[in-house]
Amino acid sequence: ASWLPQVARLLPRPGAWMQVFRQFMAFPMFATVAWLLWVLGQQSGIDGAAALLVLLVLLAMLLWALGLAGRTRLWVASFSIAAFALLAGAIGQNVVKPLEGSGAVAAAPGQPVRWQPWTPQAVQAALAEGKPVFVDFTAAWCVTCQYNKKTTLASAEVLQALDARGVQTFRADWTRRDPVISAELGRLGRSGVPVYLVQAPGGQPQLLSEVLSVDEVTAALAKL
Incomplete structure (x- = not known):
């Protein structure tokens, strides 16, 4: 813009719209997560996708707890870490476990597998x-x-x-x-x-x- 001052006049002025735009850009990120979960579901099945969702919820709780103050932060963060570690050991294997099956694609009832x-x-x-x-x-x-x-x-x-x-x-x-x-x-x-x-x-x-x-x-x- 310093080389071409006329370009600077075309740029939007700073304002409240920047905050709205920053928040709006979270939705493409959410959509990406949803798509990646679908891809994981194709590989590990519904159990793998559900296990990852549970772990993501606990991770979100941990990040939220870090923004709290006082003893509340300590208690919630400690609970989140303990729950995350426990569930990661219990169901984490479902995330990387291959989906069992023949790989055939289902057809309509009464029709052969295409x-x-x-x-x-x-x-x-x-x-x-x-x-x-x-x-x-x-x-x-x-x-x-x-x-x-x-x-x-x-x-x-x-x-x-x-x-x-x-x-x-x-x-x-x-x-x-x-x-x-x-x-x-x-x-x-x-x-x-x-x-x-x-x-x-x-x-x-x-x-x-x-x-x-x-x-x-x-x-x-x-x-x-």
């Missing part, structure tokens, strides 16, 4: 049976992956195209940086997700764009 958990053996078995495959390399913390999953990959047009050609769909969950999936990504010349692969029996794998469109997916499936 997305199967990815393994190299499962893909090769499908190709050996003469079935084309579609592989979704994804991760819970990948925003682009989640966008594609909820939009393009969930669209009726894409699902109908998959069914019409008998495509076997696999989902490779890289949320925890599975070494087998990492090796497969390296083989495909990629270092991260999302990666989308379409392959016909006896053909070479075809990689799609990171931000999928319905037209791109249906065009790739039409070539199978």
Whole structure:
């Protein structure tokens, strides 16, 4: 602004709005925490997310207690530290405990599971049976992956195209940086997700764009 005084006139003047803005910026931080808790829930389940929430509440109580005065500060802070240590030992393991399960994605009642958990053996078995495959390399913390999953990959047009050609769909969950999936990504010349692969029996794998469109997916499936 010292170099261009005219720019200084465009800047808002200091005032009460600065305090409101500072408080408002807490909400994006809250939203980030909520998203990270969702990511943790994908990895450790509801027990892991709940355990972390309890520990965060106790941590907030401790920070609040440090702002008190006199003996109240000592008693509340001591209780918070003791409770945090006790619960961290009792339920802290749930935060880092992997979620047990097959990795398959649930379908509507009466319908078969559409997305199967990815393994190299499962893909090769499908190709050996003469079935084309579609592989979704994804991760819970990948925003682009989640966008594609909820939009393009969930669209009726894409699902109908998959069914019409008998495509076997696999989902490779890289949320925890599975070494087998990492090796497969390296083989495909990629270092991260999302990666989308379409392959016909006896053909070479075809990689799609990171931000999928319905037209791109249906065009790739039409070539199978």
